[in-house]
Each structure stands twice: as structure tokens, then as C-alpha cells.
Amino acid sequence: MSSIRSRGLALALAVSMAFGLSACSSDDESGDASTSAATSVEYKDTFTWGVETEPASFNPFINSQDAAGPILRSLYDAYFYLDGDGVYNPWLAESHEISADNRTITIKIKQGITFSDGEKLDADAAILNFTRTQDPAIVESTTWAASLASVEKIDEYTFKLVLKEPDTRLLERLSGSASAPISPKDFNLDVADLKLGVAIHGTGPYAITTYAKGEQVVLTARDDYNWAPEALTGRNGPAYTKTVIYRFLGEASTRSGALQSGQVDAIDSVPSQDVALFVDDSKFQYAVFQNGGTPYTLFFNVSRPPFDDIRVRQAIQLAVDIDTIVNAVYYGTAQAAKSPISSASPFYDASVALTPDVAKANSLLDEAGYATKDAEGYRVNAAGERLSIPIESNSLFVRDSRDILNQAIAGQIKELLGVDYTWKSVDGGTWSDNRANNTYVAWDNSVGAADVANPLAVQYNSNPAIGFINLGQIHDPKVDELLATGQENFDFAIRKAAYVELQHYVLVEQAYVLPLVIMRHSHAAAADATGFLSDPARGANWGAYNVRVPK
Amino acid sequence: MSAFAVDSIDDATEARVSVAPNLGLARRLVTGVTQAWTSINRAPLGLYLAGAYLVVVLVAVFVPQLISQVDPTHQDLLQVNRAPSAAHIAGTDYLGRDVFSRVIYGARYSLLIGLGATGISAIVGVILGVSAGIAAKWVDTALMRFVDILASFPSILLALVVIALIGPGLTNLIIALGVSHIPSYARVVRAQTLQVIRSGYVEQARTLGLTRLRLTVRHVLPNALGVVPVLATIGLGGAIIGAAALSFIGMGPQPPTPEWGAILSESRSYLRIAWWTGIFPGIALTLTVITSTVLGRAWQTAYERRGK
Numbered sequence: 001m002s003s004i005r006s007r008g009l010a011l012a013l014a015v016s017m018a019f020g021l022s023a024c025s026s027d028d029e030s031g032d033a034s035t036s037a038a039t040s041v042e043y044k045d046t047f048t049w050g051v052e053t054e055p056a057s058f059n060p061f062i063n064s065q066d067a068a069g070p071i072l073r074s075l076y077d078a079y080f081y082l083d084g085d086g087v088y089n090p091w092l093a094e095s096h097e098i099s100a101d102n103r104t105i106t107i108k109i110k111q112g113i114t115f116s117d118g119e120k121l122d123a124d125a126a127i128l129n130f131t132r133t134q135d136p137a138i139v140e141s142t143t144w145a146a147s148l149a150s151v152e153k154i155d156e157y158t159f160k161l162v163l164k165e166p167d168t169r170l171l172e173r174l175s176g177s178a179s180a181p182i183s184p185k186d187f188n189l190d191v192a193d194l195k196l197g198v199a200i201h202g203t204g205p206y207a208i209t210t211y212a213k214g215e216q217v218v219l220t221a222r223d224d225y226n227w228a229p230e231a232l233t234g235r236n237g238p239a240y241t242k243t244v245i246y247r248f249l250g251e252a253s254t255r256s257g258a259l260q261s262g263q264v265d266a267i268d269s270v271p272s273q274d275v276a277l278f279v280d281d282s283k284f285q286y287a288v289f290q291n292g293g294t295p296y297t298l299f300f301n302v303s304r305p306p307f308d309d310i311r312v313r314q315a316i317q318l319a320v321d322i323d324t325i326v327n328a329v330y331y332g333t334a335q336a337a338k339s340p341i342s343s344a345s346p347f348y349d350a351s352v353a354l355t356p357d358v359a360k361a362n363s364l365l366d367e368a369g370y371a372t373k374d375a376e377g378y379r380v381n382a383a384g385e386r387l388s389i390p391i392e393s394n395s396l397f398v399r400d401s402r403d404i405l406n407q408a409i410a411g412q413i414k415e416l417l418g419v420d421y422t423w424k425s426v427d428g429g430t431w432s433d434n435r436a437n438n439t440y441v442a443w444d445n446s447v448g449a450a451d452v453a454n455p456l457a458v459q460y461n462s463n464p465a466i467g468f469i470n471l472g473q474i475h476d477p478k479v480d481e482l483l484a485t486g487q488e489n490f491d492f493a494i495r496k497a498a499y500v501e502l503q504h505y506v507l508v509e510q511a512y513v514l515p516l517v518i519m520r521h522s523h524a525a526a527a528d529a530t531g532f533l534s535d536p537a538r539g540a541n542w543g544a545y546n547v548r549v550p551k
Numbered sequence: 552m553s554a555f556a557v558d559s560i561d562d563a564t565e566a567r568v569s570v571a572p573n574l575g576l577a578r579r580l581v582t583g584v585t586q587a588w589t590s591i592n593r594a595p596l597g598l599y600l601a602g603a604y605l606v607v608v609l610v611a612v613f614v615p616q617l618i619s620q621v622d623p624t625h626q627d628l629l630q631v632n633r634a635p636s637a638a639h640i641a642g643t644d645y646l647g648r649d650v651f652s653r654v655i656y657g658a659r660y661s662l663l664i665g666l667g668a669t670g671i672s673a674i675v676g677v678i679l680g681v682s683a684g685i686a687a688k689w690v691d692t693a694l695m696r697f698v699d700i701l702a703s704f705p706s707i708l709l710a711l712v713v714i715a716l717i718g719p720g721l722t723n724l725i726i727a728l729g730v731s732h733i734p735s736y737a738r739v740v741r742a743q744t745l746q747v748i749r750s751g752y753v754e755q756a757r758t759l760g761l762t763r764l765r766l767t768v769r770h771v772l773p774n775a776l777g778v779v780p781v782l783a784t785i786g787l788g789g790a791i792i793g794a795a796a797l798s799f800i801g802m803g804p805q806p807p808t809p810e811w812g813a814i815l816s817e818s819r820s821y822l823r824i825a826w827w828t829g830i831f832p833g834i835a836l837t838l839t840v841i842t843s844t845v846l847g848r849a850w851q852t853a854y855e856r857r858g859k
Contacts, residue, residue, distance in 0.1 A: 252820040253822065253823065271820060273632075274824075328628035404646070407646060410807070411626040411807060414624075
């Protein structure tokens with residue numbers, strides 16, 4: 001049996017500030033109920049979170065919002081969880097075995113696990129999930145399952161995943177919400193309900209009781225839950241707090257105000273400008289976790305002007321002083337990204353970082369044919385056509401001051417290069433049209449994950465069935481080859497070599513992307529709230545399982 | 552209302568008809584302004600202050616560089632959210648931009664939107680109102696039911712609907728706001744038109760055989776439209792507020808355009824640590840709307856006195 005040794009994922013850089021160490025399970029959240037009884041602490045029945053992002057869907061197969069992770073973690077369990085040492089530990093699985101040729105994974109499920117509708121999780125339910133989630137009518141793309149040849153039942157609680165070729169992505173996906181099983185009965189729901197996901201049932205410690213779009217979702221703890229990953233949670237049994245409310249507070253200042261005024265017990269995505277309010281006040285605690293996977297990155301659309309010209313791409317890369325921008329926009333609470341891979345990943349190569357060079361950037365644009373400027377001071381080509389770069393972001397994914405970050409970049413490029421570079425947020429429909437018609441010049445994206453194989457595959461692979469968000473339109477055999485090496489080998493050294501080469505090739509040689517900022521999850525809470533677990537490999541809040549606050 | 556007689560008459564006859572009540576649009580405007588000025592001379596201090604502020608706003612609109620030489624979009628990322636100081640009298644915002652300069656240059660966008668929207672409302676409202684007033688009954692009924700439908704929506708909601716159809720942006724914001732305020736102009740102008748065409752001199756002109764077009768242009772319009780500039784001046788404040796409201800929710804000019812509503816929207820996440828980013832554009836917006844209202848009311852008073 002082998003495991004993906006993502007040792008360095010301990011570098012998840014769970015940068016804990018102030019009282020953030022509570023995130024590492026410091027006190028009674030690792031104990032049991034008797035602890036609280038002994039100290040006579042009484043806890044509230046309800047814990048209220050103020051969260052920035054409302055899940056676009058509660059279906060774990062469909063939702064791709066990293067920020068929705070903690071909510072989904074409270075509803076759905078995975079077969080494994082990846083610890084900080086890069087070891088896959090059992091969760092819904094009792095054990096697993098990988099064949100010598102890395103093409104077969106046999107998983108034995110724990111007995112006694114049920115979905116929140118009472119249905120039991122067994123091999124049949126698991127196989128149904130694997131089968132139905134490859135139906136494009138339900139899930140548009142399951143790239144992680146592309147290497148899956150078949151799923152075979154061995155006995156009532158054991159099944160076998162047979163792969164077409166070795167794929168490091170599979171176990172990683174089996175440790176995330178995206179492949180968490182849902183009740184077999186849920187596949188009888190109509191497609192719209194299945195896609196919204198409010199009515200489906202997971203095996204998690206909570207189930208949805210009410211959902212008011214744009215307002216809140218209320219989760220109620222399951223009394224029969226008894227299959228938590230104890231090594232991480234420190235205990236088993238039902239969740240501590242009976243009712244957890246996630247209130248959707250998209251407005252940054254509203255979130256901060258809600259916590260300060262005691263309307264909520266905790267908030268996520270703490271606005272950078274408000275971090276000091278919570279760090280400097282003993283009534284609150286604050287913690288931040290740097291995400292693994294890929295950072296928030298600008299992908300140049302290389303299939304159309306102006307980014308089909310590498311000189312224009314390089315010019316933009318060299319003009320942006322990302323350190324200064326990130327420091328100004330995030331008030332020193334975030335890290336600038338220097339590579340297509342997050343610095344929280346063990347595959348990150350610090351030597352790939354670019355150094356801003358405005359003079360060179362300007363000469364590159366001169367060489368690209370934009371040597372003169374119009375009356376308004378913008379660069380134009382020989383035909384008098386202005387070099388315009390209108391960046392548009394899908395408003396669904398504009399969070400955590402990304403709007404400010406993009407404005408700062410636009411201002412810098414406009415001022416230093418004389419390029420008509422603009423940014424605006426557009427609604428999802430407009431963005432979908434842009435994508436369908438290939439009328440966008442670039443797109444921005446990040447994928448948080450415990451391992452880089454899947455994020456890189458979906459963002460860079462030229463096969464649209466795998467690289468379904470390869471909206472940089474990168475069709476490069478060398479990229480595909482390096483991705484395959486990193487994906488199919490279980491040897492860390494081989495993978496590292498492939499990913500180091502990939503970083504240099506993608507960022508420096510081909511200038512396909514502009515890395516912007518390492519994504520992170522942060523939360524602030526009342527000082528006496530406890531039980532904030534972190535997902536050690538992904539660098540994210542775990543969920544509501546151990547969270548509680550005294551009365 | 553029946554249709555007018557369409558027989559033509561000579562200019563001399565027309566001149567005799569139009570002597571007393573019809574002073575001509577230009578002349579009436581001049582008279583209105585003169586009377587407003589007379590009122591101003593007897594006006595309280597508030598009106599002087601409003602006038603002075605109007606001058607400042609007009610300078611900001613047409614020659615903002617006289618007030619601030621700093622580029623309102625220039626970023627200084629090492630000077631973000633700095634409090635007001637000698638270097639930046641209204642402080643800097645979250646990208647290190649000079650707040651004072653953004654407020655001054657923002658006057659152009661806010662006034663442009665306000666005036667543009669008011670212009671659209673007034674022009675379309677006048678066309679609809681006059682048409683309803685002079686046309687056949689079924690046309691009047693159809694036009695006014697259309698206006699009723701428009702008026703049944705709160706103006707801000709109607710503007711949102713229009714933006715949802717045509718998209719956000721400066722031009723579309725002007726159109727949306729303009730459409731949303733059409734009903735108030737159309738109704739007032741229709742009432743004025745009906746009042747005019749029932750007056751003795753119009754009846755007399757009609758019996759003398761003026762064409763409908765000539766009667767409308769030479770007699771009805773000049774007498775029915777006197778109230779429109781008053782309405783527009785008062786409505787300008789509402790249009791500016793509406794523009795700021797829509798910009799606040801992202802329906803107006805996009806960053807980094809220094810439109811007041813957009814600046815207020817951008818500042819809302821920073822008020823805890825940089826109050827100046829919201830206070831100064833808020834003051835500018837408030838004073839502009841008050842000025843518009845004060846001047847409009849003064850004009851209205853003068854207009855009503857003239858009528859007596």
C-alpha cells in the first residue's frame with residue numbers, strides 16, 4: 001500500500017495569529033463532553049457564523065467555491081482526510097489498499113454509517129455515487145474521474161476503483177467534499193433540486209433544516225453521528241452545537257460589525273482592513289490559513305489578441321509590482337503569489353519569482369508594435385488601434401478584496417505602461433457568454449486543494465474534458481506532458497521535478513499567467529468560542545463539528 | 552378633445568392672435584430668469600450660499616484643474632488610507648488616491664448624469680404630455696395609461712429594470728434615470744397643455760384656422776412649458792441622488808471613475824479606518840442636491856409670482 005506523501009503540506013502554513021492557535025485544537029474541543037461538565041461551562045445551543053460567500057450550490061459534486069468549503073464540510077464526509085504530514089487517514093473508509101501498479105484502489109467502508117435521511121452507506125451506495133456523478137446531466141465535469149475505468153463491488157462494504165492509468169488526483173479528491181457520497185435516494189430528485197443541493201443528504205454531522213436564499217442556511221446536528229475522523233477532531237459523537245446558522249453577509253464591513261456587536265459568534269473572510277480590530281481586542285480571536293493548490297492567478301487568453309503575443313504577456317508580468325500591491329490591498333495580511341503553485345504547497349519553487357522591470361516591459365510593448373501613444377496617452381499600434389485590455393471577472397468569484405486588487409493592478413499598468421487596462425466585475429450570465437464566445441482577454445481563478453495535481457490539471461490541461469477551466473486556452477504539449485508526469489507518478493521527487501519545471505515553463509518561458517495572491521481562509525470570533533479546526537492539508541477551516549461558545 | 556381646424560391663415564392674423572399671452576419661449580425664459588434674479592436680490596442668505604456653491608460646482612465640472620491639479624486616478628500604494636493632511640486635504644483612499652481630487656473631478660460625472668437624465672425626462676415628458684394634451688381622446692388615453700404604467704413603478708426600481716435590460720455604465724445610467732422620471736414631466740405638461748388650449752386666445756386662434764402644428768408650436772408650447780425648467784431644476788437633485796444610488800450598487804460608471812456614488816460605494820468597507828473616504832463625497836453630494844433644490848424652489852416661487 002502506498003500513500004501520497006505530501007509531507008510538505010504540513011507547510012499548509014496555518015499561520016495562526018492572536019488566538020488563532022485555537023484552530024489547532026488547543027483546549028476542550030479535543031476532549032469530550034465530560035470536560036465541559038467538569039468545568040461547569042454551559043454552551044449555547046446555537047452558533048452563528050457570518051460568512052462572505054453564499055454557496056452557489058449545496059451539492060458537493062457541483063460546488064466549486066473554495067469559500068463554501070467549511071459549510072460543505074459540516075454536511076458531507078469524505079472517504080479520507082489528508083493530514084499535515086501528507087498521509088491519507090481513514091474517515092468514511094475503514095481502510096484502503098493501492099495495488100503495486102497504482103491502478104487499483106480498494107476501499108473498505110466503515111459499517112454503521114448512515115446518510116441524514118436514514119439510508120445506509122454501503123458499497124452499493126458508494127458505487128451509485130461514482131456512477132451517477134459522471135453523468136454530464138448532473139455534473140458538467142468530473143475531471144478527477146477521467147482516469148476511472150470502472151468501479152466494482154467486492155462485498156457489502158468493499159469496492160474497488162480501477163484506473164486507466166495511475167492518478168495521484170484520485171485519493172486527494174476522495175479526501176475532499178467533491179466526491180463525498182450522498183444518499184442513493186437523492187439521485188431520484190429532479191435535476192434542478194439535485195443541482196441546488198438543499199434537499200440532498202450527506203453523512204456529515206449536520207443536515208440542512210432551512211435555507212433562505214440570500215439570507216442564511218440553518219444546519220441541525222445529527223444525534224446519530226459517530227464517525228468523525230478522531231485523530232483530527234479529538235473525539236467522536238454528535239457535533240457540540242445543536243444548531244449552526246450560516247448567515248450570508250457579503251458586505252465586508254457588515255460582517256465585521258456583526259461580530260463586534262455580538263450579532264454573530266464568528267465571521268469568515270475577515271476584511272484585511274479590519275484584522276487589526278480583532279487582533280488588538282482581547283474580546284476576539286483571529287486566525288488565518290494559507291491555502292494549498294493554486295493561487296489567485298490571472299490567466300492570459302493566449303488564443304486571441306493581445307495576449308496571443310508573448311511580448312505583451314511578458315510586459316504585463318514585468319510591470320506589476322505584486323509585492324507592493326498585495327501589501328497595500330491586504331494590509332500585510334496576505335502573501336503575494338510568485339508562482340503558478342501556492343507557496344503553501346511542497347511543490348512550490350521560490351526561484352521562479354519574477355522581478356518587476358518597467359523599462360523592459362515598455363520596450364517589449366514597443367517591440368510588439370505598440371510604440372506610439374494617442375492623444376490620451378495610451379499605446380496604439382501602427383494602424384492607430386489602442387492596446388486595450390478589458391479584464392472582466394465573474395462577480396460570483398469576486399471576494400476577499402479581489403476587486404481592489406484588480407483595480408490596483410489596472411492603475412499600475414495604465415500608469416507605467418500607458419496601456420488601456422481596465423477591470424470590472426460582471427454577472428455570471430455575461431461572463432458565461434464571454435466564455436462561450438471567446439470574447440474575454442483574460443480570466444482570474446484560484447483552486448484551493450490539498451495537492452496541486454488536480455488544480456493544475458483543470459487550469460492548464462489542453463484536453464477540455466480535463467482542463468475544463470483552462471480559460472487561458474493553453475494548448476501546449478509540453479505543459480500536458482509535465483502535468484501527466486506529476487499526476488501519474490507517486491514518487492515525490494519525480495513529481496517535484498516535474499512541477500518545478502512546469503512553474504518555470506508556464507511563468508517564465510511562456511508567460512501564460514500572472515500569479516497574484518495566495519488565497520487564504522481566515523476567521524475571527526468571540527474570544528471564548530472554541531473548536532475551530534483547520535483542514536491541515538488544504539489550509540482551510542474544517543467545519544462546525546467542534547465549534548461552540550459559552551452561554 | 553377634438554382635433555383642431557387645419558385651415559391656414561396669414562401671418563398677420565396669427566400675429567394679432569398671439570399678441571397678448573404668447574411672449575415666445577425665449578422671451579419667457581428671459582423673463583423667468585430676470586424674475587428669479589429679482590427674487591434672489593430679495594433672497595435669504597441660504598440662496599446666496601447655494602449660488603456660491605453652484606459656482607464652485609460649475610468650476611469643478613468645466614475646469615476642475617483650477618481647483619485640483621492631482622490626477623484623481625493616480626495611485627500611491629505606499630500612502631493608502633492616509634488621514635487629511637497638508638499634502639492631501641481630504642486624505643487618501645484605499646489605493647492611495649487623493650480624495651479631494653476625486654470629489655472635485657467626480658462633480659463632472661455626477662452633474663453630467665443628473666443633467667442628462669433630467670434632459671431625457673424633460674424632453675420625452677414634454678413630447679408625451681403635449682401630445683396627450685392636443686391629440687384625440689383615444690391617443691390621450693393611450694399615452695397617459697402608458698405613463699401611468701411607468702409611474703406605477705418606484706423610479707429607482709424602474710431605473711433598475713432599464714439597466715437590467717440595457718446594462719450598466721455611464722450612458723445607460725443616464726438613460727435609465729431619464730426614463731424613470733418621465734411620468735412626472737408628462738403629467739404636468741399635459742395638465743398645462745390642456746389648460747392652455749382651453750384658454751380664450753387659443754380658442755380664438757383655432758377659430759381663425761391655424762394649423763394644428765402652428766398652433767402647437769407658436770402658442771401652446773411656449774405657454775405650457777414655462778413650468779418645465781422649474782421642474783427640471785428641482786428634479787436635478789433627485790436625479791443626482793438617483794445616480795449616486797445606482798452607482799453605489801455598481802450600476803453606474805465602473806472603477807476607477809470618480810463618480811460620487813461610486814466613491815461612496817468604494818468607501819463603505821473602509822469607514823471604520825478611513826472615515827474621510829466617505830464623508831467628503833457625501834458632503835459634496837448633499838450640498839449639490841440641497842443647492843439644486845434651493846435654487847429650484849426660488850425659481851418656482853418667482854414663476855408663481857409671475858403667474859399672479
